[in-house]
Amino acid sequence: MTEETRTITSFADLSLAPEIARAIDEVGYETPSPIQAQSIPPLLAGRDLLGQAQTGTGKTAAFALPLLSRLDLSAKYPQVLVLTPTRELALQVAEAVQAYARHLKGFNVLPVYGGQNMGQQLRQLQRGAHVVVGTPGRIQDHLRRGTLKLDRLSCVVVDEADEMLKMGFIDDVEAILQHTPQERQTALFSATMPAGVLRVARRYLRDPVEVRIKSKTSTVSTIKQRYWMVKGLAKLDALTRILEAEEIDAMLIFVRTKIATVELAEKLEARGFSSAALNGDMTQGLREKAVERLKNGSLDIVVATDVAARGLDVQRVSHVVNYDIPYDTESYVHRIGRTGRAGREGTAILFVAPRERRMLSAIEQATRQKIAPMNLPTRKDITERRVGLFKEQIQNAMQGEDLSFFEELVDRCEQEYEVEPRRIAAAMAYLLQQDRPLMPEEKTFVEPTPASRQRSSGAQRSTGDEGLRRYRVEVGKVHGVVPGHLVGAIANEANISNRDIGQIKIFHDFSLVDLPGDMPEAKFRHLQQVWVCGQHLQLSLDTGADSSPRQGKPPKRRPAGKPGGYKGNPVKKHPAAAKRASKKVHKS
Numbered sequence: 122m123t124e125e126t127r128t129i130t131s132f133a134d135l136s137l138a139p140e141i142a143r144a145i146d147e148v149g150y151e152t153p154s155p156i157q158a159q160s161i162p163p164l165l166a167g168r169d170l171l172g173q174a175q176t177g178t179g180k181t182a183a184f185a186l187p188l189l190s191r192l193d194l195s196a197k198y199p200q201v202l203v204l205t206p207t208r209e210l211a212l213q214v215a216e217a218v219q220a221y222a223r224h225l226k227g228f229n230v231l232p233v234y235g236g237q238n239m240g241q242q243l244r245q246l247q248r249g250a251h252v253v254v255g256t257p258g259r260i261q262d263h264l265r266r267g268t269l270k271l272d273r274l275s276c277v278v279v280d281e282a283d284e285m286l287k288m289g290f291i292d293d294v295e296a297i298l299q300h301t302p303q304e305r306q307t308a309l310f311s312a313t314m315p316a317g318v319l320r321v322a323r324r325y326l327r328d329p330v331e332v333r334i335k336s337k338t339s340t341v342s343t344i345k346q347r348y349w350m351v352k353g354l355a356k357l358d359a360l361t362r363i364l365e366a367e368e369i370d371a372m373l374i375f376v377r378t379k380i381a382t383v384e385l386a387e388k389l390e391a392r393g394f395s396s397a398a399l400n401g402d403m404t405q406g407l408r409e410k411a412v413e414r415l416k417n418g419s420l421d422i423v424v425a426t427d428v429a430a431r432g433l434d435v436q437r438v439s440h441v442v443n444y445d446i447p448y449d450t451e452s453y454v455h456r457i458g459r460t461g462r463a464g465r466e467g468t469a470i471l472f473v474a475p476r477e478r479r480m481l482s483a484i485e486q487a488t489r490q491k492i493a494p495m496n497l498p499t500r501k502d503i504t505e506r507r508v509g510l511f512k513e514q515i516q517n518a519m520q521g522e523d524l525s526f527f528e529e530l531v532d533r534c535e536q537e538y539e540v541e542p543r544r545i546a547a548a549m550a551y552l553l554q555q556d557r558p559l560m561p562e563e564k565t566f567v568e569p570t571p572a573s574r575q576r577s578s579g580a581q582r583s584t585g586d587e588g589l590r591r592y593r594v595e596v597g598k599v600h601g602v603v604p605g606h607l608v609g610a611i612a613n614e615a616n617i618s619n620r621d622i623g624q625i626k627i628f629h630d631f632s633l634v635d636l637p638g639d640m641p642e643a644k645f646r647h648l649q650q651v652w653v654c655g656q657h658l659q660l661s662l663d664t665g666a667d668s669s670p671r672q673g674k675p676p677k678r679r680p681a682g683k684p685g686g687y688k689g690n691p692v693k694k695h696p697a698a699a700k701r702a703s704k705k706v707h708k709s
Contacts, residue, residue, distance in 0.1 A: 129158040136165060138190035140224035145186070148220065149378030151401045151428045154179035154448035155334050160308075161187045163330040170308040171322050174334040179448045180310050181217045184278050189222050189252075191275070197249030200275045202301070204294055206284040208234035208256060208613055209476060214280065215254045233269075235259045236616025243268055256613050257285070257293035264300055271300045282311035282318045288609040289654075291317050298325050312479060334449060344461040346488075347495040348471040348481060356444060356472055357388055359497055363442070363470065364394055364422075366498030366506050370439040371415055374424045375456050377445040385444065386424045396422035399429040427452055433459055443471040446480055450487035470495065475620055500560075507559045511550075589623045590638035591663040596656040597630040606653055607634055614651045615644050633663055 129135065131152055132145050153161065156174040163170055164187035174180055188201050203218075205211045215232035222228045231245050233255030239262075246268055253260075253269070263269035277298060285291050298307075307326050311318050322329065349359060364372070376382055382398035389396040397411045397420055408429065414420035415435050425433075427447070441460045447453045453471075460467030471492065473481050485492055498506075518524070534545045596602045604625045611617050611634070623635025648660040 129153055129162075132186075135161050135186075137161070137186055141186055141190050141221060144221050144223050147223075149380035150182075151379055151426050154183075155451075156180055156332065156448075157183045157186070159332040159334075160184065164188060164306075164308060165190060167191075167306055169306060169326040169329040170332065171326055171329040172308065172310040172332045173314055174310065174312065174332070174449070180280065181214050182221065184280075184308050184310070185214075185218050185221050188276055188278070189218070189225065189228075192225070192228070192251055194225060194227050194251065196251075196273075198273055199250055199253045199269070199271065200273070201252045201278070202260075202271060202274055202276070202297075203252065203254040203278040203280060204257060204260065204285070204297065205254065205280050206256065206288050206290060206609070208236065208616065209618065210281065211254050211256055213476065215252075218252055218254065230254065233259050233263065235262075235613040257290045257297060258613055260297055261293055264297070271297075272302060274301045274305055276306040276308065277301055279307075279309045279321075282309050282321065283313045283315055286315060286317045288605045289603075290609065291321060295321060295324075312483070343465065344457055344467045344469050346457065346469045346471070346490065346492045348473050348492050349495050349497060351472050351474045357385070359472070360389075360442065360444065361392055362498045362503060364389075365503045367440065367468070369421070371418075371420075371435065371437045372422045372440040372442060373430065373433070373435075373438050373456075373459050374422060374442045374444050375430070375447070376424060376426065377448075379426060381445070382424045382426060382429075386422075389422060389424070394422055395420055396424060399423050399425035401426065401428050403429070427456065430456070430459065435459070436465065438467070439465075440468045440470065443469070446471065446473060446477045450484050453484050454488065504560045511554065511559060588638055589635045592634050592636050593661050593663040594632050594634060594653070595630070595659040596653045597628050597632050599630050600654040600656050602627060602632065602654045607632065610651055610653050610658070611636070611648065615640075615648050617644075 132142060132150060135153065135158075137145070156172060157179050160170055160172055160180075160183040164184060170184075172180065172183065184203075192200055203211075203214055205214060211232045211234045215230050218230045222230065229245075229248065229250045230252040231242070231250035231254070233242055233253055235256060235258050237259075242259075242263070246263070260269065264271070279285065279294055282291075282294075285294055307329075309318070309322050309326060309329075351359070360374070374385065376385060379400040379402050382400045386396045386398040397414070399408060399411050403411075411420065411423060412433065412435065415423055416437070418437070423430075424444075438460045441457045443453065443456060447456060457467075457469035460469065471481070471484075481492065531542055531545050534540070535542055538545075594607065596607075604627065607625055608622055611622055617636065617640075621637055624633075625635075626633040645660060648658055651658045
């Protein structure tokens with residue numbers, strides 16, 4: 122069912138615990154995103170919730186803020202369990218929860234994922250954790266060991282449920298839910314609602330409130346849209362390059378929080394750009410003054426939040442930069458609509474972090490336009506731009522100023538120092554541009570390598586890519602494996618980022634995977650013992666025989682009916698089999 126909610130314009134309308142409201146105010150959030158406004162009230166009331174919204178819409182705060190408001194801090198056992206498909210997301214959620222709970226005395230949150238030291242996790246569990254955030258594989262490891270008890274859990278959150286399904290973890294999620302109390306509260310969030318996710322929702326959610334954040338937007342054809350994949354260079358440095366190299370009249374930069382508007386504006390001012398903040402904490406008079414300065418040309422850059430920029434109409438805004446990706450597709454369209462006004466052409470640039478790729482896809486789908494990737498301006502581009510502006514200044518001075526005094530000065534220098542006028546002009550140019558060199562320092566503008574460009578675009582890498590080697594694993598099509606199984610197993614069990622996993626080739630009874638060539642021996646041995654689709658990976662360096670099966674004994678299959686033997690589960694290890702594999706490695 123879909124539940125009607127009253128209009129919510131600020132976090133003060135949500136009846137959150139005072140400590141949580143204080144943290145939100147300090148973080149600088151101005152107004153709840155749509156998923157937050159619709160999810161927080163029912164979760165505060167103890168209702169189950171089925172939420173559909175894209176990545177990057179603020180789902181973490183949507184469940185974390187109400188659930189933290191309901192915690193019993195005197196009870197030193199897990200009260201909230203958050204299941205995530207990857208270790209990266211588990212860490213991200215745990216960090217956000219810790220930030221929101223900064224004023225809750227004695228609060229503890231524990232991220233639990235494969236690849237992390239088990240002893241460290243055990244010690245933290247013994248000390249007591251109010252919120253546990255983890256991947257299904259490691260959560261089940263603790264359940265089998267008896268080191269994690271979920272019998273007094275008050276709420277379970279399943280985040281990115283459709284990704285759980287794609288990676289083969291949905292059976293594990295169901296197995297974990299069976300260890301939780303019947304009367305628990307359950308929240309399930311997913312960008313899409315495939316049949317497998319709906320089946321879990323129908324089975325484990327009780328009369329849930331359904332929240333769907335729909336996108337129904339389109340963009341203006343006069344706006345040129347581009348995105349830069351954030352990697353290897355700080356956002357501020359990337360923004361500086363763009364400001365240096367682009368033909369910009371005026372720019373509007375969007376960030377998510379009030380604090381960020383002030384911080385970014387100050388940093389840009391320090392780098393020599395005329396900029397100001399625009400946020401909801403400013404008086405109406407100050408906001409109007411900033412807009413007026415932008416209109417009359419005495420200000421070139423405004424750093425704003427969505428709320429503060431509502432209704433902003435300044436025709437000279439040639440560029441809109443989404444420094445922080447928006448919460449939803451409607452906000453994106455409203456933001457970039459501040460340029461390309463009255464039939465003029467405009468440029469919109471979107472900064473996208475690797476974990477925000479799905480939000481980029483949602484924006485493209487909602488706007489029905491592909492957004493082109495952009496290469497940042499190089500050191501050479503910026504040098505040429507600075508030189509061009511400098512030459513323009515020289516030309517304007519020659520055409521519009523009385524230079525007779527300076528001409529006499531040059532003549533005197535020529536006679537006194539016995540040098541050519543060309544040398545004198547070069548020295549004057551050097552003195553003039555000392556504070557802002559025409560040629561940027563090499564260390565400031567590091568040229569991106571072809572490999573880094575390919576990684577940032579999300580392209581798969583072959584063994585020819587720097588730092589990668591090809592490995593063979595003994596699981597293939599006959600076992601039902603798909604690339605997502607291998608990525609999930611390697612990323613979660615070996616603590617290898619999915620961005621560092623290259624090309625995957627799946628054959629009849631084995632597969633080839635490109636992995637970092639500097640993988641430690643301990644991690645290599647650990648991956649040999651990992652189970653994927655009922656098979657030991659038996660990881661080994663590939664010899665180049667791509668189409669021939671491995672000689673010798675066939676790999677052992679997991680004994681039927683043993684603990685952890687869930688069908689399709691890509692990352693579970695049978696303890697006895699792992700011990701046998703370990704002995705085999707030591708003998709070799």
